Amino acid sequence: MIGLARPAPPSGDKRWKIVEATMRRNGYQGNSLIETLHSVQEAFGFLDDDALRFVALSLRLPLSQVYGAATFYHFFTMRPPGKHACVVCTGTACYIKGAPALLDALEKKYGIRPGETTEDGELSLLTARCVGSCSIAPVVVLDNEVAGKLGPKEIVSRVEGVMNHGS
Amino acid sequence: MGPENLDQIAAAEKLRAQGMRHHICVCTAAGCQSAGSGEVKNALAREVADLGLKHTCEVKGVGCMGLCSAGPLVSVECGEDRVLYQKVKPDDAEDIVGALDGGTEVSRLVCDTRAPFFSRQMKIVLENSGRIDPERIEDYIAVGGYGALMRAITEMTPAEVVQEVIDSGLRGRGGAGYPTGLKWSTVAKANGGQQKYVICNGDEGDPGAFMDRAVLESDPHRVLEGMAIAGYAVGANHGYVYVRAEYPLAVKNLRTAIRQAERLGVLGSDIAGTRFSFRVEVRLGAGAFVCGEETALIASVEGKRGAPRPRPPYPAQEGLWGRPTLINNVETFANIAPIIRRGGDWFSGIGTGKSKGTKVFALAGSAVNTGLIEVPMGITLREIIFEIAGGIPDGRRFKAVQTGGPSGGCIPEQYLDLPVDYESLVKVGSIMGSGGMIVIDESSCMVDVAKYFMEFCMSESCGKCVPCRVGTTELHGLLSRISSGTAGARELAMLEELCEVVRNTSLCGLGQSAPNPVLSTLRYFRDEYTAHAAEGRCPAGVCKTEKEVHA
Numbered sequence: 001m002i003g004l005a006r007p008a009p010p011s012g013d014k015r016w017k018i019v020e021a022t023m024r025r026n027g028y029q030g031n032s033l034i035e036t037l038h039s040v041q042e043a044f045g046f047l048d049d050d051a052l053r054f055v056a057l058s059l060r061l062p063l064s065q066v067y068g069a070a071t072f073y074h075f076f077t078m079r080p081p082g083k084h085a086c087v088v089c090t091g092t093a094c095y096i097k098g099a100p101a102l103l104d105a106l107e108k109k110y111g112i113r114p115g116e117t118t119e120d121g122e123l124s125l126l127t128a129r130c131v132g133s134c135s136i137a138p139v140v141v142l143d144n145e146v147a148g149k150l151g152p153k154e155i156v157s158r159v160e161g162v163m164n165h166g167s
Numbered sequence: 168m169g170p171e172n173l174d175q176i177a178a179a180e181k182l183r184a185q186g187m188r189h190h191i192c193v194c195t196a197a198g199c200q201s202a203g204s205g206e207v208k209n210a211l212a213r214e215v216a217d218l219g220l221k222h223t224c225e226v227k228g229v230g231c232m233g234l235c236s237a238g239p240l241v242s243v244e245c246g247e248d249r250v251l252y253q254k255v256k257p258d259d260a261e262d263i264v265g266a267l268d269g270g271t272e273v274s275r276l277v278c279d280t281r282a283p284f285f286s287r288q289m290k291i292v293l294e295n296s297g298r299i300d301p302e303r304i305e306d307y308i309a310v311g312g313y314g315a316l317m318r319a320i321t322e323m324t325p326a327e328v329v330q331e332v333i334d335s336g337l338r339g340r341g342g343a344g345y346p347t348g349l350k351w352s353t354v355a356k357a358n359g360g361q362q363k364y365v366i367c368n369g370d371e372g373d374p375g376a377f378m379d380r381a382v383l384e385s386d387p388h389r390v391l392e393g394m395a396i397a398g399y400a401v402g403a404n405h406g407y408v409y410v411r412a413e414y415p416l417a418v419k420n421l422r423t424a425i426r427q428a429e430r431l432g433v434l435g436s437d438i439a440g441t442r443f444s445f446r447v448e449v450r451l452g453a454g455a456f457v458c459g460e461e462t463a464l465i466a467s468v469e470g471k472r473g474a475p476r477p478r479p480p481y482p483a484q485e486g487l488w489g490r491p492t493l494i495n496n497v498e499t500f501a502n503i504a505p506i507i508r509r510g511g512d513w514f515s516g517i518g519t520g521k522s523k524g525t526k527v528f529a530l531a532g533s534a535v536n537t538g539l540i541e542v543p544m545g546i547t548l549r550e551i552i553f554e555i556a557g558g559i560p561d562g563r564r565f566k567a568v569q570t571g572g573p574s575g576g577c578i579p580e581q582y583l584d585l586p587v588d589y590e591s592l593v594k595v596g597s598i599m600g601s602g603g604m605i606v607i608d609e610s611s612c613m614v615d616v617a618k619y620f621m622e623f624c625m626s627e628s629c630g631k632c633v634p635c636r637v638g639t640t641e642l643h644g645l646l647s648r649i650s651s652g653t654a655g656a657r658e659l660a661m662l663e664e665l666c667e668v669v670r671n672t673s674l675c676g677l678g679q680s681a682p683n684p685v686l687s688t689l690r691y692f693r694d695e696y697t698a699h700a701a702e703g704r705c706p707a708g709v710c711k712t713e714k715e716v717h718a
Contacts, residue, residue: 031470035470072473073473074455075452076453090374092374092531096533129374129456130376133235134377135238136202137531139201147201148201
């Protein structure tokens with residue numbers, strides 16, 4: 001639109017270029033809001049207020065609509081993720097094969113509930129509705145590696161392993 | 168690009184394949200991938216290269232072969248001979264490649280493909296799955312791919328295509344079973360001359376269901392071909408595939424497929440020199456179960472919160488951006504190309520009176536064989552669970568089979584001889600659903616299962632209408648109290664009454680069907696509810712009741 005300059009990104013961080021590329025590819029249309037939010041989360045790991053404001057201005061959408069979409073969809077998170085992520089699948093097959101026991105063990109061990117991150121920022125505990133690997137239930141996705149058919153003790157030692165090993 | 172070009176590509180691809188003596192196909196779909204098939208494939212490729220067999224032996228990644236519980240699966244083909252290996256480790260590569268030329272097989276890894284798991288299936292949707300490389304369009308074309316689209320746009324009128332789909336008797340595979348041909352003809356008739364859209368619903372949100380993911384990962388071109396044929400039939404030139412962001416491999420394979428199809432000219436402008444143009448875009452879901460509902464899905468494609476709206480007007484009249492829109496599920500579109508290729512009459516010859524063709528199920532839970540299966544409609548639940556799935560492991564007893572996810576119900580043993588079709592499953596209080604099938608054994612508590620699904624619906628309710636937003640929360644609260652043994656007969660009566668209210672007054676399918684798991688377990692496992700409510704005891708020993716906590 002004539003006379004309307006695109007807003008400047010919240011910071012000089014190069015990752016904003018990826019977000020801007022997504023919006024440009026979609027012609028800065030309002031209907032690309034969800035694609036854009038995906039792009040922000042992929043680049044930064046989460047959505048913060050600055051990001052939402054920037055997206056709203058760029059796509060010329062009311063901030064309420066952007067905030068609404070960001071909080072409506074479970075996939076989006078507004079908290080920074082921990083260094084490691086442990087996602088416990090709570091799909092039906094995993095549930096009846098013992099996912100609650102896995103969650104219990106992890107919650108006790110690290111003192112956090114699903115959706116939370118340990119105070120030192122090392123580990124986020126998350127749940128997934130279903131990752132679709134039901135044949136190897138119960139499934140845990142540890143730093144993007146899918147692991148199946150594990151018991152509570154095994155999963156805790158896996159997580160320990162990743163945290164001690166991880167850079 | 169025209170039919171003759173397709174033939175050339177197919178011929179070249181077949182010639183290339185014939186040049187290879189052996190084909191080692193490694194399943195690289197999500198199930199086997201999480202069991203480590205990527206490393207197995209690398210190890211096999213290294214071994215082939217080390218032995219200098221690169222020009223006679225091909226190692227390729229293929230889609231889902233079905234028996235995910237025995238993954239990683241590797242299929243070795245030589246002419247007509249085919250050996251299937253199960254639970255393959257990277258260390259097995261040496262033996263597998265070593266056995267190629269001797270004509271022997273590595274007996275410790277062989278998976279018997281004469282077992283009922285394989286022999287009782289019938290594959291239409293999954294005919295290419297596990298056979299072709301999903302990342303190469305040439306492989307799809309070599310097995311006849313895009314031939315149906317060429318035939319439709321060069322030899323048939325749009326009305327003839329719609330008629331073929333009507334004749335096939337195909338019904339929506341997303342769960343509700345609305346006749347596909349009828350939907351197509353409604354969109355085709357909607358206000359001529361204006362923009363129309365085709366949407367593929369790949370928002371497979373049911374926990375325990377992974378059919379659509381498998382189809383998109385294993386044979387993405389089949390879905391694109393079905394969508395393009397639909398576009399031609401209803402007069403749309405633009406399509407969207409709405410896929411869950413939780414399925415990264417499906418998204419990647421789909422995007423690759425769209426790029427390849429556009430480059431080859433089977434998607435894009437003026438396909439095959441006709442005036443028909445069709446483009447497809449991918450839209451990512453963001454984790455909202457309600458977006459499987461068509462009006463919510465449309466809102467999400469428009470970039471808004473996925474809140475449903477009342478129907479009518481149906482999307483066929485006013486859909487995406489207010490334009491007539493055809494929405495079908497992934498599996499429905501995957502059935503289209505074979506119907507055009509082989510005729511509606513062929514398709515309607517399979518299945519039962521009102522349910523035609525086959526259905527893909529994701530078998531999970533307490534069964535010996537779990538994975539992806541495709542069976543003709545009309546097969547009994549008993550055949551699926553005790554023959555194909557191989558029964559219940561560890562000597563436990565069968566208790567129920569759950570179909571339809573949070574919108575479905577639990578079917579007990581006395582109905583196992585029921586034929587699998589849309590009407591029969593509804594009659595016993597469940598639904599066909601999109602194809603999740605979870606086997607439950609005696610170690611599970613049905614009140615707990617009902618509570619699990621209600622927790623799901625409560626958290627996934629979009630909050631737009633009161634009966635669903637408040638009702639599912641109240642139902643979950645009641646179920647929690649029953650399961651903890653702190654509720655009595657009064658709460659049980661309230662539970663039943665509230666189920667009826669939520670079912671009858673919710674705005675969309677999510678709320679209307681949310682009580683189903685409760686109602687069906689109340690119907691068949693009432694004794695478990697009363698044991699919790701009257702005696703404060705969980706017969707399966709799953710729920711921690713107050714009594715036990717105190718003891």
